[in-house]
Each structure stands twice: as C-alpha cells, then as structure tokens.
Amino acid sequence: MKIRSIETFTNEFVCFLRVTTDTNTQGWGQVAPYYADITAEVVHRQVAPYALGHDALDIPHLMEIIPEREHKFPGSYLRRAMGGLDTALFDLRGKLEGKPVCELLGGTPGRIRAYGSSMKRDITPNDEAYRLKKLQDEHGFTAFKFRIGAECGRNQDEWPGRTEEIVPTMRKAFSDDTALLVDANSCYSPEKAIEIGRFLQDNGISHYEEPCPYWHYYQTKQVTDALDIDVTGGEQDCSLVDWQRMIDDRVVDIIQPDVCYLGGMVRTLKVAQMAHEAEIACTPHSANLSLVTLFTMHLLRAIPNPGKYLEFSIEGEDYYPWQDGLFVSSPYDIEDGHVVVSDAPGWGVEINPDWLARSTYKISEAQA
Numbered sequence: 001m002k003i004r005s006i007e008t009f010t011n012e013f014v015c016f017l018r019v020t021t022d023t024n025t026q027g028w029g030q031v032a033p034y035y036a037d038i039t040a041e042v043v044h045r046q047v048a049p050y051a052l053g054h055d056a057l058d059i060p061h062l063m064e065i066i067p068e069r070e071h072k073f074p075g076s077y078l079r080r081a082m083g084g085l086d087t088a089l090f091d092l093r094g095k096l097e098g099k100p101v102c103e104l105l106g107g108t109p110g111r112i113r114a115y116g117s118s119m120k121r122d123i124t125p126n127d128e129a130y131r132l133k134k135l136q137d138e139h140g141f142t143a144f145k146f147r148i149g150a151e152c153g154r155n156q157d158e159w160p161g162r163t164e165e166i167v168p169t170m171r172k173a174f175s176d177d178t179a180l181l182v183d184a185n186s187c188y189s190p191e192k193a194i195e196i197g198r199f200l201q202d203n204g205i206s207h208y209e210e211p212c213p214y215w216h217y218y219q220t221k222q223v224t225d226a227l228d229i230d231v232t233g234g235e236q237d238c239s240l241v242d243w244q245r246m247i248d249d250r251v252v253d254i255i256q257p258d259v260c261y262l263g264g265m266v267r268t269l270k271v272a273q274m275a276h277e278a279e280i281a282c283t284p285h286s287a288n289l290s291l292v293t294l295f296t297m298h299l300l301r302a303i304p305n306p307g308k309y310l311e312f313s314i315e316g317e318d319y320y321p322w323q324d325g326l327f328v329s330s331p332y333d334i335e336d337g338h339v340v341v342s343d344a345p346g347w348g349v350e351i352n353p354d355w356l357a358r359s360t361y362k363i364s365e366a367q368a
Contacts, residue, residue: 001025001056004366006048006085008040009351009359013322014290015040016351016359017084019092021056027092028351030291031084032260033322040362042081046070048364051085059089063266079238079263086264087295087347094346100298102341105269107302111338114312115143115181117287119319121150121158125166129173135314136178140336143179143309145207146170148196149187152213156187163196171203179308181207186214190222197227207232209256221251230254235285238262243271247278254307258285259295268299276305283307288315289323294331294349297341310339325355 007018008031015036017029031039050066063086070078090101100109116135118128132144148163150156157163170180182205188196193211200208209232212219224231232254237243238261246252255275259268272282282305286296293312300306312334317324328350332339342348 002053002366003051003056005363006043006051006088007361007363008043008084009356009361010037010040011322011359012037014326015043015084016291016356017043017088019056019085019088021092025056025092025096027088027090027095027346028349029084029086029088029091029264030260030295032080032258033288033290033292037360039077039080039084040360042077043084044362044364046073046078047081047085052364052366056089057093059086059093059264060266062086062089063264074239076236076238076261079267080260082267083260083262083264086266087259087291090265091346098345100341100343100348101265101295101346102298102301103343105265105298105302107298109341109343110301111340112297112300113143113309114141114334114337114339115145115179115309116141116314117145117311118147119287119313119315121147121162125162125169128166129169132170132314133173136174139334140338141334142177142337143181144170144174145181145183145209145311147185148182149184151185151187153185153187155189155192164199167200167203167205171205176204179207180205181209183209184211186210186212188212190219193219193223194226197223197229197231201227201229206230207254209233210235217246217249217251221249224250224252232256232283235287236261240267240270244274247271247274247280250278250280252280254281254283256283256285258287258292259299260292261285265295265299269303272299272303272305276303279305281305281307283309284311286311286313288313288320289330289332290326291347291349294347297339298347301341312339325352328352
C-alpha cells in the first residue's frame with residue numbers, strides 16, 4: 001500500500017494533513033501548532049518528496065529516512081512537519097485494522113487523570129485561584145498547573161511580587177489532596193531557580209517545570225540536583241540525540257516531550273522508552289486542544305512509564321480563539337477530572353468540514 005498523495009489544510013495556527021494511499025485509504029494528522037502555514041510548506045518541500053510512493057504502513061522507516069535525506073535541516077520545522085505525516089499514517093493504520101491508535105501501540109482505551117493547565121500570567125493570584133476553583137467544582141480536576149515568573153524572564157517576574165503571592169494563594173485555595181504544579185517557562189538562573197524551588201517546596205508544590213532556559217541543560221541539572229521537588233522539562237526538544245543526553249545525565253526528574261514538536265508518535269515512543277529504561281516518568285506537553293492532546297492521550301494509554309496525569313488546557317476562545325470549530329464533536333470531555341480514550345478506530349475524531357473549507361489547501365501527489 002503506497003502513499004499516493006499528501007494534502008494540507010492550513011491557517012496560521014493549525015495545519016491538518018491528510019494522507020491517501022493507492023487503495024484510497026485515508027488518514028488524518030496534524031503538524032505542530034503556531035506558524036502552521038510555514039510548516040505546511042515544509043511538508044510539501046521537505047517531507048512529501050521522500051514519502052510519496054513509499055509503504056504507508058512502514059512509519060518507522062519514513063521517520064528515519066526523512067531526517068537523513070534532509071540532514072542539513074536538523075531543527076524544529078522539519079520535525080513539526082514530520083509529525084503531521086506520522087500522525088496521519090497512524091490514523092490510517094488504525095482505520096485499516098479497526099483499532100484505536102493506543103491499541104496499535106500495545107495499550108488499551110480508557111480513562112486518564114488530567115491536570116487543568118493554565119496558560120495565563122496576566123491574571124491576579126486571587127482571580128486565578130477563583131477561576132481554577134470554579135473549574136474544579138465543575139469538572140472534578142484533582143490537579144492544576146499555574147504560571148510563575150515571566151516567560152524567558154531573566155529572573156524577572158510578570159510583575160513584582162506576583163510569584164511570591166500566587167504560590168501561597170493557590171495552596172490556601174485548595175485542599176492538600178489537590179496537586180499543584182507550576183511552570184516557569186525558562187525564567188530563572190540556576191541560583192534564582194533553586195531559591196524559588198525551595199519556596200515552592202515549602203508551599204506544597206509538587207512539579208516545577210522548565211525553571212531555567214531550557215536549552216542550557218547544565219543549568220536545569222543544577223536545579224534538579226539541589227531540590228526534592230520534581231523538576232520537569234523537555235517540551236521544546238526535537239533531537240533524539242539531545243533527548244538521550246538529557247535522560248542519561250538525568251537533567252530532569254520527569255520528561256515532557258511534545259508529540260507534535262518532536263515529530264510524531266514513533267519518535268516520541270523512542271524518547272519514552274529511553275526514559276523508561278532510566279526509570280524516568282513521561283508526562284508529555286500538550287498545551288492546547290488541537291489534536292496534540294488527543295495524540296498524547298493515546299500515548300499515555302500505551303507507554304510503560306506514564307506520568308501521573310495528562311496536561312489539559314483550560315483556556316478557551318479568549319486565549320486560543322483558533323481552537324474553536326476544529327472538530328465535528330469534541331474528543332475532550334472532562335468528567336471527574338478524567339478524559340477518556342475511546343475505542344474508535346484511529347484517532348477517533350472527525351475534522352470539521354466547515355473549517356477545512358475555510359483553510360488554505362495544497363496537495364503533493366506521487367508521479368504516475
């Protein structure tokens with residue numbers, strides 16, 4: 001069964017990818033969000049030429065040969081584009097076999113505990129606590145993540161004193177059986193990150209994400225070695241060589257690969273297996289309600305070392321207006337703080353035809 005065509009349906013934020021074989025079998029995937037229109041061009045220029053005409057079921061082979069053929073481009077955009085192909089081919093295979101992707105990977109459908117993930121920094125501590133408490137009452141979340149520091153903030157807070165206020169405010173707002181996580185988004189130097197980490201420990205925070213500039217592994221490792229709290233990271237990393245180094249050196253306590261940033265399921269499974277062999281848990285990054293969260297749900301139901309929960313964005317149209325109307329029906333119902341991976345074939349979701357009709361379309365086809 002050969003790949004006959006690769007189509008992209010794109011706006012600035014989202015690019016869905018459809019693969020069609022010479023037997024007219026189809027599968028849907030997605031490249032990483034943000035500047036998705038640029039990634040769509042990479043799909044057609046640097047991914048499709050090596051995939052068209054090849055076996056649609058040999059996904060690992062394609063994920064190896066494409067970066068080899070494009071070895072002068074080892075960075076993020078190529079991996080983002082590869083992820084669109086990889087995830088579409090897994091959907092195709094799932095539909096062929098009548099199985100959800102998690103089952104193709106050796107797992108089973110079922111429930112996953114989720115943590116409500118806040119993206120906001122432009123919100124007061126009291127307003128954030130009120131917002132998250134309301135979501136807990138409505139959806140039963142037993143864990144939340146909120147933001148501290150400023151994004152790549154060079155030790156500066158979003159505004160003076162915000163971190164020192166929001167941490168105890170959040171802890172007081174929730175009972176001890178609600179897990180609280182924070183994300184610093186590469187804000188701190190090692191010295192400052194350790195100081196903040198001890199403050200987090202004193203306030204019962206259990207997860208400290210990306211404390212230092214994520215590209216400086218040695219800085220993050222200093223923080224990991226100095227603290228008892230779980231230091232986490234890895235969402236931006238797309239090189240398997242870098243991942244092996246991060247895991248071998250135990251740079252973090254918990255790894256957080258992003259299926260779309262890393263280049264799809266095959267490559268993310270490799271990273272999860274590296275971590276499993278090192279006895280490190282995997283809690284992937286999935287910060288919006290495009291398909292990346294669904295990919296992550298299937299992954300967590302299949303890997304041997306899943307973390308405690310799924311990252312689940314709580315942001316709606318005010319923060320992510322481009323999320324609206326992507327699917328015919330949402331695969332993201334939260335009940336008692338859990339989501340469910342269904343037993344529907346493939347990803348088990350249908351892209352909204354109206355959204356597709358409004359998108360920018362392009363096709364690459366195999367030569368006859």
